[in-house]
Amino acid sequence: MSIEAREARQPWILLSPSLTAITLLLFVPLLFILVYSFWLRTAVGDVEPAFSLENWRDAVTDPFYRDILLNTLKIAAITTVVCALMGYPAAYFIARARGNKAFLLLLLMLPFWISYIIRTMSWIYILGTSGALNTTLLWLGLIDEPIQMLYNETTVILGLVHFLLPFMVLNVYVSLEGIDRTLEDAAGSLGATKWQSFLQVVLPLSLPGLAAGSLLCFVLGAGTYITPAVLGGPRDAMFANLVFEAIITQLNWPLGATLSLLLLAVLGTLVMVYNHFLGLGQLMKGLS
Amino acid sequence: MDNTTRYQRLLERYRNGDLDRRSFLGLIGAAGLAYGVQTPFARYARAQEVSQVRFDGWGGIVSEAFREHAFGPYTAATGIEVVDGTFGGGDEYLARVRTSQPGEFNIAHLSGVFDYARYHNLGLSVELNEDNIPNLGLVIPALSDAFRSISGGPLSCVPYDYGTTGIAYNRAYISDEEAQEQGANLLINAAYEGKIGGWNDWRTRIWYGALQTGQDPNNIEDIEAVWNAVREHRDLALRYWTSGAELMSLLAEEEIYVTEGWSGRIYALQEQGHDIGYIDPPNGFGWQECLFVIAGSPMEACEELLNFMLEPETSIAVAEGQNYPPALDPTQVDLGDKIPTLPAFDPTGTLDGLTFAVPDYWNGNEQDWSETFSRVARGY
Structure with a gap:
């Protein structure tokens, strides 16, 4: 075998464990889910092998699913904007900090050491009627009786921001770190103020990081199940909650499979649009 | 075998x-x-x-009682180890069982006759040899009969405990008189908007919707009126709780003042010193739990374990731990001092005072009602 042929095969040999794992753990289960989506639920909750488009027709045409999907995308979008507004200054601060970047990054990563569910539930003890915030406000005499802050869409968004903010900060931070600092000096030497230098040099160059962070936050936010289940009121459901209910409560695995594929398709389309305009390279950089 | x-x-x-x-x-x-x-x-x-049998239950104090009073003696007597697992909810557990190999799960502490019917309809039931479970003779016959009617005579489980889902209220804000007077309608009293809770369970929501519209929950004639009552409750409610722990937390922290609740959990709150009242309105929701043997299990080993679990000493310890009366017939077995004080306890052993869901009726409507509830809960 020639050296060229061996070199051509080498990447595939190295990649084969990953490709095998992805095939077996992602594509094969997805194929099963796809097959399930054409099956039917029997009266007793079992599944009946068939080739029916009934689940797809319901999922696509029923206004109930459309409205919940749109509401899910809306909540994910609001969460992403809040994460961007809060995350950019934090990332900028870390990127421009002198000497203690490792410590600041460690602080940023600390929440990941605690379970996401525990972090979400912690808000109950902060925002509850006898939680930390109400107790403090009562103690300070700023309110006469506890304010009802929990179990609404705002707390769902708050919980999502808490979960997703580190992803945004890390992406923007990586982007800011890659900017040549001498460009800012050059802008200054040409008469730009610090604000002008930021607006016209730093911000445009860091936009790919901001976009990558936004994509991550949006996709993760739109697929979440725990946060609305823990912090939401009766009406505050996101699309993943419907998938859970279809599969677990209603024993309707075919419909649950269809809904999960629908959500995957919508989010996949968004990722493809992102890739078309910005490329996934920046996202990979942020994740590395 | x-x-x-x-x-x-x-x-x-x-x-x-x-x-x-x-x-x-x-x-x-x-x-x-x-x-x-x-x-x-x-x-x-x-x-x-059969070197081991797997049991799955709700965990906590119930599992501790089982370990101490049933599993240990059973292993000592038979040499068979009991693998003790837990689950968070019946629906989630059923999903696990359906995706498992036959024999992987053996005995489960299931809720209500609904689950019994679902497992039976999905082909997950067995036929117990009742001769191998002599303690089954100590159980209230009405509880066993409910299961027999589903599986056509033979049992796939032994009844274990029972309770009610009644109305729990904070006495600091709602008097006993008001609760008695309003009954199920207390849950749709606009004066408590934002301080009302409810279980995120379609059966309970419909049951109470039926009571609020003056209908028999086991024979609903105007389901649209029930859905409207469910909507009314939804719009007044702060939260649909999803677990007993959350129910207790919401009441104890005064996030809500009134909700329907599980009798044993409310009793536990009262034991902790919280001033929570509890009533079962007319036609309040009665239910029972059972120890179900899943198809593919080693039968004789499971039957022997069930007999250990039905020993009065074990049953009473579990009942005192979880605050639900045991399935043991009080006319046959001395249940001690605490159990007669538990809510829903029936000293006659007939259970005539409790209303149980008719499984055929409810399971027959399951697909339609569970899907509709999912929509109604989200504002439809």
């Missing part, structure tokens, strides 16, 4: 016409291959040697 007995049963099924010739020969051949050849499949055959 030894191999000879297993093969004899296979032969019996074949002779009775329950197995065709090809399946019979295939099963015999597969068993021979599994035993004769040391392949990865042999472990399935060895699993039938």
Whole structure:
């Protein structure tokens, strides 16, 4: 075998464990889910092998699913904007900090050491009627009786921001770190103020990081199940909650499979649009 | 069960016409291959040697009582280990069972006759040999009869405890008189908007919707009126709780003042010193729990374990731990001092004072009502 042929095969040999794992753990289960989506639920909750488009027709045409999907995308979008507004200054601060970047990054990563569910539930003890915030406000005499802050869409968004903010900060931070600092000096030497230098040099160059962070936050936010289940009121459901209910409560695995594929398709389309305009390279950089 | 007995049963099924010739020969051949050849499949055959039985329950103090009073003595007497697992909810557990291999899960502490019917309808039930469970004779007959009516006579479970889902209220804000007077309508009293809770369970929501519209929950004639009552409650409610722990937390922290609640959990709150009242309105929701044997389990080992779990000492310890009366007939067994004080306890052993859901009626409407509730809960 020639050296060229061996070199051509080498990447595939190295990649084969990953490709095998992805095939077996992602594509094969997805194929099963796809097959399930054409099956039917029997009266007793079992599944009946068939080739029916009934689940797809319901999922696509029923206004109930459309409205919940749109509401899910809306909540994910609001969460992403809040994460961007809060995350950019934090990332900028870390990127421009002198000497203690490792410590600041460690602080940023600390929440990941605690379970996401525990972090979400912690808000109950902060925002509850006898939680930390109400107790403090009562103690300070700023309110006469506890304010009802929990179990609404705002707390769902708050919980999502808490979960997703580190992803945004890390992406923007990586982007800011890659900017040549001498460009800012050059802008200054040409008469730009610090604000002008930021607006016209730093911000445009860091936009790919901001976009990558936004994509991550949006996709993760739109697929979440725990946060609305823990912090939401009766009406505050996101699309993943419907998938859970279809599969677990209603024993309707075919419909649950269809809904999960629908959500995957919508989010996949968004990722493809992102890739078309910005490329996934920046996202990979942020994740590395 | 030894191999000879297993093969004899296979032969019996074949002779009775329950197995065709090809399946019979295939099963015999597969068993021979599994035993004769040391392949990865042999472990399935060895699993039938019964060195362990798996039990799944709600965890916490109930599992502790089972471990101390039933599992330990059972293992000492039989040499069979009990693997003690837990689950967070019946629906989630059913999903796990459906995706498992036969025999992987053996006995589960299931809620209500609904689950019994679902497991039976999905082909997950067995026929218990009641001669191997002499303590079943101590159980209130009405509880067993409810299960027998579903599976046509034989049992796939033993009844274990019962309780009610009544109305719990904070006495600091709602008096006993007001609760008694309003009954189920307390849950849709606009004066408590934002301080009302409810279980995120379609059956409970519909049951109380029926009571609020003056209908028999086991024979609803105007379901649209019920859905409107569910909507009314939804719009007044702060939160649909999803677990007993959350129910207790919401009431104890005064996030809500009134909700329907599980009798045992409310009793636990009262024991902790919270001033929470509890009433069962007329036609309040009665239910029972059982220990269900899942298809594919080693039958004799499971039956023996069930008998240990039904020992009065074990049943009473579990009941006192979880605050639900045991299924034991109080006219036959001395249940001690605490159990007669528990909510829902029936000293007559007839359970005539409780209303249970008719499983055929509710399971017959399950698909439609559970899907509709999902929509109604989201504002439809």
